[in-house]
Amino acid sequence: xxxxxxxxxxxxxxxxxxxxxxxxxxxxxxxxxxxxxxxxxxxxxxxxxxxxxxxxxxxxxxxxxxxxxxxxxxxxxxxxxxxxxxxxxxxxxxxxxxxxxxxxxxxxxxxxxxx
Amino acid sequence: xxxxxxxxxxxxxxxxxxxxxxxxxxxxxxxxxxxxxxxxxxxxxxxxxxxxxxxxxxxxxxxxxxxxxxxxxxxxxxxxxxxxxxxxxxxxxxxxxxxxxxxxxxxxxxxx
Numbered sequence: 001x002x003x004x005x006x007x008x009x010x011x012x013x014x015x016x017x018x019x020x021x022x023x024x025x026x027x028x029x030x031x032x033x034x035x036x037x038x039x040x041x042x043x044x045x046x047x048x049x050x051x052x053x054x055x056x057x058x059x060x061x062x063x064x065x066x067x068x069x070x071x072x073x074x075x076x077x078x079x080x081x082x083x084x085x086x087x088x089x090x091x092x093x094x095x096x097x098x099x100x101x102x103x104x105x106x107x108x109x110x111x112x113x114x115x
Numbered sequence: 116x117x118x119x120x121x122x123x124x125x126x127x128x129x130x131x132x133x134x135x136x137x138x139x140x141x142x143x144x145x146x147x148x149x150x151x152x153x154x155x156x157x158x159x160x161x162x163x164x165x166x167x168x169x170x171x172x173x174x175x176x177x178x179x180x181x182x183x184x185x186x187x188x189x190x191x192x193x194x195x196x197x198x199x200x201x202x203x204x205x206x207x208x209x210x211x212x213x214x215x216x217x218x219x220x221x222x223x224x225x226x227x
Binding site: 004006040041042043045048055056090092097098099100102103104105106107108109111 | 145146148150155156157158159160163165201203207212213214215217218219220222
């Protein structure tokens with residue numbers, strides 16, 4: 001089983017709202033990732049958690065706040081977003097952060113629209 | 116720079132072979148990957164190759180690696196309409212973070 005589950009599939013929010021994206025895996029993976037993907041572009045890395053600790057933050061604005069409550073769950077809290085934050089948000093997980101354990105498996109994504 | 120280059124678009128007829136090319140940047144990358152993304156979906160891992168290999172075959176997929184030229188290719192035999200998607204190559208950089216650098220993506224269109 002290589003399943004990464006993301007909820008919700010779609011989200012529409014206003015610029016003053018607070019919402020959260022959720023990602024779950026039960027493969028025993030210890031690294032989890034958030035990516036942002038704009039249309040017709042490759043995914044852009046936002047955050048990496050390794051063993052439930054934040055290991056990479058790609059200079060993401062503070063209106064995006066990641067959280068890793070346990071090894072199976074990854075959240076992305078959203079607050080005061082801008083219309084340009086509208087995108088597909090992808091979660092991924094891997095056994096570990098370095099090769100050969102860093103083969104990443106992706107969820108189906110959350111399509112976010114900010115009005 | 117960190118640009119991983121792919122051609123933007125490829126169109127083939129059903130039943131033909133497709134070859135998608137990728138030029139990567141980090142000559143010390145240990146693993147290189149191919150992902151498929153269908154419209155509105157996440158990325159599906161198709162295959163990967165370790166850098167000490169020249170070729171890897173997996174059913175209809177053949178990956179070729181030329182380390183000297185930093186060139187990676189994905190050949191899809193007997194291409195089907197269900198293969199229509201965007202294909203991304205990715206390299207895992209070796210400078211500490213091991214994060215992926217994705218290619219620009221190739222949109223494959225299969226004509227019936």
